[in-house]
Structures are given as C-alpha cells and as structure tokens.
Amino acid sequence: MNEFSLAMQVRDYECDMQGIVNNAIYQHYLEHARHKFLETRGLSFAELTRAGIIIVVARAEIDYLKSLRAGDDFQVSVVASRPSRVRLVFSQVINRAADGQAVLRAKIITTAVNERGRPWFPPALEVLLGDA
Amino acid sequence: MNEFSLAMQVRDYECDMQGIVNNAIYQHYLEHARHKFLETRGLSFAELTRAGIIIVVARAEIDYLKSLRAGDDFQVSVVASRPSRVRLVFSQVINRAADGQAVLRAKIITTAVNERGRPWFPPALEVLLGDA
Amino acid sequence: MNEFSLAMQVRDYECDMQGIVNNAIYQHYLEHARHKFLETRGLSFAELTRAGIIIVVARAEIDYLKSLRAGDDFQVSVVASRPSRVRLVFSQVINRAADGQAVLRAKIITTAVNERGRPWFPPALEVLLGDA
C-alpha cells in the first residue's frame, strides 16, 4: 500500500497567542509524516540528502478546515502518487483523534533535483509508489 | 495603495540540514509580512485577537520557486483583495534582493470568524482594501 | 515518585545546517517533558494558564554534552524539587537511547506569578513534589 498514517499530539509550544496550532507548524507535521512514510520504505531523508538526492517541495496546497489545540491527538495520513514524470505528489490529511474530523487537507507537490538543480525522478523513490 | 513590501533577512537558525530555509519558515515570513501590513493600516493582529476578531487562514497555495540560504536578503510583498463577501485574500511574493528573482509566490485565503466560529467580514478590515 | 521520563525522537525539521538539533530546540524538548510530567499529576499547563496560574522560567542552566541528530531516539527525564518558598526547580537530563549517554543536563528554575506579577507558590502545584 502506498499509504501511511502517523499518530501525533500537539505540543504546547506549537500553539500561538490564539491558543491554536500556528499555521506554519502544520507544515512541520506534514513533513514529519512524509519522512516517517519514507522510513517505512527503507528511505531516510537525511541519508538521501547526504547522498545528493535533494527532494524539494515545488508547491503546497493546504486547506485549513479546523484548528488543533494544545494536547490534541491527531493522525497525519500520506498517500503518494506520480502524476507526471518528475513530480511526486503527497496527498495528506490531518484528522483529529477525538472526533475523527478532518482538520487539514494538503496536496504537497515535490520534485527531486540533481546536483545541477535539474528535476529528475531518482529510481530510489519508486518504492514510495508501489504496493509494499 | 493596498500593497505593501517588507525587507527581511534569513537567520541561520531558519535553515535546515539541506542548508536552505525550511518550507514551514516561509509561512512565518508570509504571516509576519501580513501582520506588518496590518500595522501600516493601524491594525494590530494581537489587539484584534484580544478584541475577539479572529482571522484564520482557510487555504494556502504556495509555489516554491527557488531556495533562500543563510544570510540572504529578501522582500515579502503583500496585496490584499476581497473576492467574495467573507474572504480576504493576500497575494504574496518573496523576492531575493541579490538578483530580484521571485523565490516564492503565495495566495493566502483568510476569513474572520466570530465568537461562534461563523465567518464574517469585520468592518475594521476594510482599511486593508482601499487606497491608503 | 516526583520523577518522570518521556521518550521522544528527533524530527528532521529540528536539525539545523550543522545537521544537528539546534540548541533552542532542546528547550522545547525540556518544556514538553515538563508539561507531560504535569499531566501525569492531573495538571494541564494550558488550563493552568487559562485559570490565571502563570508558571514562568526564571533561570535556565543548560549543559550541552553531546549532539542529537535526525532520527535519534532519546529520553527526557524530569525531577521536581522546591528549594525555596516560591521556587519550583526541574532537574532534567536528556539521554540518547542508542547508547544511554547523557546528551544534555539542565536545571530549570521556575516560579508562578499571580495576576499582579508577584511570585507565589500555587497549592495546586504541590502534587508535583510529593510521591505519587
């Protein structure tokens, strides 16, 4: 399955003066879940970076539906797809554990760049797409 | 003019293990520029929050075009518009100072919610749209 | 027991351009462990704040012994003590799980302030000191 879900919990320092999780922090949650997804396929983001395989986010579309608060438990799901030759897309949803409601939906469009900054699709990333 | 631009500089702690500014940090830059834009119109985000005027981001569309690195100077521009009754949209561009190149383009769609969580458009925000 | 330990793992976005966890992030880890410790005693930092019980850090002494890297598992321990009437001290150690080595030792000296900003010791916090 090219799908993955990670359980997380809001930490107090991630909340802002409105008492809710700051918008930028959700991108940390999304990134963290993607990197944990990579790990389940035997890939380490840090090792890929050291090996010169630089994966960058080209576009993020994020719908903020509800707000998470201090202490909230939530799930971050990840589904990978490859809509074009050099694009690797992660469809992600954050669901609040207490009521199952979707808090955020995101489409994160990434691409790998080689050492000259040109986009390519490293074969190592194919494991993200197939059934495990 | 409903337009605003803020000069900023990348701080070392905003860079990640790839040596570039982490994706989530750009949302901080964008938010900071929006709040400074509000200030030029006599509005304080903190005071609005205390007064019960909660402005939330409903959707963010962010195109990451290039990467900023430690020490890079950049400009964050903000243009406000109101495409529908309760939506306040900020079109934002981050330009690298060294070569003027666009590093990031974003469309940040916000709405204000009242104390019952219902969207509305507080009259106080109208100053963001007209000519100063 | 007035002792507590929390298992955590370094997230990639917490590492800086040196490839190690940024110094400021350890304070987040320490704070998070303290707040989780409070929870085990039935106290919520967010609820205390809303109830007007503001706990502030007066002094932090932090010894950085080793560096944590991306993906490292670690334990954050907390021991609470009350060396003087209005001081609540947390002795904290971060140990790397892989080899058990101490990565960081900290003494976090806190005090509660009332609504006039005067230090006091809220009776609610006494549960942090006794045996559970």
Added chain:
Amino acid sequence: MNEFSLAMQVRDYECDMQGIVNNAIYQHYLEHARHKFLETRGLSFAELTRAGIIIVVARAEIDYLKSLRAGDDFQVSVVASRPSRVRLVFSQVINRAADGQAVLRAKIITTAVNERGRPWFPPALEVLLGDA
C-alpha cells in the same frame, strides 16, 4: 571593541499561548545576535561550518527577568571573552526598547570542535576578542 548590539522586534508567531515570547525563542535571538556579531568581524557562521570550524554551545546560563510581547522592540547585546584556552564566552543582555529594562541576561559558553570532535580555539576567532 569586542562589543556589539542588534536591534530586533518580536514577531507574532514567536509568542505562545501565554501571549509572550516562548523561552526557546530567546535562544534564537541570542544566537542570531552572536552570528551578526561574527559578521561585523568578517566571519560567517555558515562559511565557518562549511570550512569544518564547528562552534558549539557547551553551556547556557539564562536569567529570564521580564517577558517580551508581540511587537516589542528590543536590543540584544553581545560581549565576547576568552576565560580559558578553548572557551569562547558570550555575555548577552536583551533590553526592551520602550523602557530600556533588561529582559534577559545570558552567559553562553561555546567551544570550537575539530573534525575529531576535540575542542580547540581556531585562530580565525581571535578577531572576536580584540578591539575592532
């Protein structure tokens, strides 16, 4: 003069649910001021890192005297000294601009480590100590 001062302003996203700057964020301010101080002596932290000169914080002693709030202007001062062969110490104070009051005092004890992780004092850092 081995002294330096940097003007900064609190950004809204740096404030937590208590409406004040989160403790960890002050370490970011302190670090940023140190790195800007290095720049005034022709040193770049990023370039030093790339050149294999890794400066690490060995110990931080931070006294939190007052709290900064959203929008507060402040000064971060830096004085460098070398109390022992391999130690480089930065004495730092954060002063609120509005009333000049000291908000935070810190002693940041750093050391440089070579590629084998052994402490040493790179000659390049001597410019931090002498009169400019």
